[in-house]
Amino acid sequence: MTSTQQPPASIGRVVYSEEAIRRRVQQLGEEISRDYEGLHPILVSVLKGAIYFVADLTRSIRIPIHLDFLAISRYGQESEQTGVVRITKDLDIPITGRHVLMIEDVIDTGLTLRYLLLMLERRQPASLYVCTLLDNRARRLVELPIRYRGFAMPDEFLVGYGLDWREDFRHLPYLAALARTP
Numbered sequence: 001m002t003s004t005q006q007p008p009a010s011i012g013r014v015v016y017s018e019e020a021i022r023r024r025v026q027q028l029g030e031e032i033s034r035d036y037e038g039l040h041p042i043l044v045s046v047l048k049g050a051i052y053f054v055a056d057l058t059r060s061i062r063i064p065i066h067l068d069f070l071a072i073s074r075y076g077q078e079s080e081q082t083g084v085v086r087i088t089k090d091l092d093i094p095i096t097g098r099h100v101l102m103i104e105d106v107i108d109t110g111l112t113l114r115y116l117l118l119m120l121e122r123r124q125p126a127s128l129y130v131c132t133l134l135d136n137r138a139r140r141l142v143e144l145p146i147r148y149r150g151f152a153m154p155d156e157f158l159v160g161y162g163l164d165w166r167e168d169f170r171h172l173p174y175l176a177a178l179a180r181t182p
């Protein structure tokens, strides 16, 4: 199949509607605004899945913030089992002595985030916390402290609002379960 053909998967039931996402993201923005008042945090987001979430979340934050991005690439199967990734775009802003909030779209096994947190901790930020839109607890392999959680999601594969299946479906404005076709 080429990428111009229809994907062999389709959208199942809507799990979180546009309105449900909007309300929850607004609440998270208010919480973050209260907790980080006077701290001028850096929000660090990991491409690409988190882009819609971080765009909406930052617009609901009422305090001064900085925004930066990490891009990573995986080494294939080994990466899936260890979480070791290659940084293809590092942060532009130095984080030493700064309050850093990592923004993820989904935490599943936790391996990716564990690796990234260890890497950022070595730069000695003043604080380092995690905000994720979706938490799939059922699939967790390593425990991670999550300070802000949008939704404790069901153990399904979700797409939309930035989340992809083989790069498809990121642009959907809601989150839906993936329905594979036979």
Ligand SMILES: O=P(O)(O)OC[C@H]1O[C@H](OP(=O)(O)OP(=O)(O)O)[C@H](O)[C@@H]1O
Binding pocket: 046, 047, 048, 049, 050, 083, 104, 105, 106, 107, 108, 109, 110, 111, 112, 113, 163, 164
């Ligand atoms: O907890 P884990 O099992 O490590 O999985 C979570 C990671 O997987 C997804 O990224 P993905 O590799 O799909 O990249 P993308 O954001 O570009 O889609 C997601 O954005 C997290 O970074």
Ligand code: HPA
Binding pocket: 106, 107, 108, 156, 157, 158, 159, 163, 164, 165
């Ligand atoms: O549910 C998911 N959807 C898309 N990408 C993902 N990466 C980990 N979990 C998911």
Ligand SMILES: [Mg+2]
Binding pocket: 049, 163, 164, 165
């Ligand atoms: Mg993905």
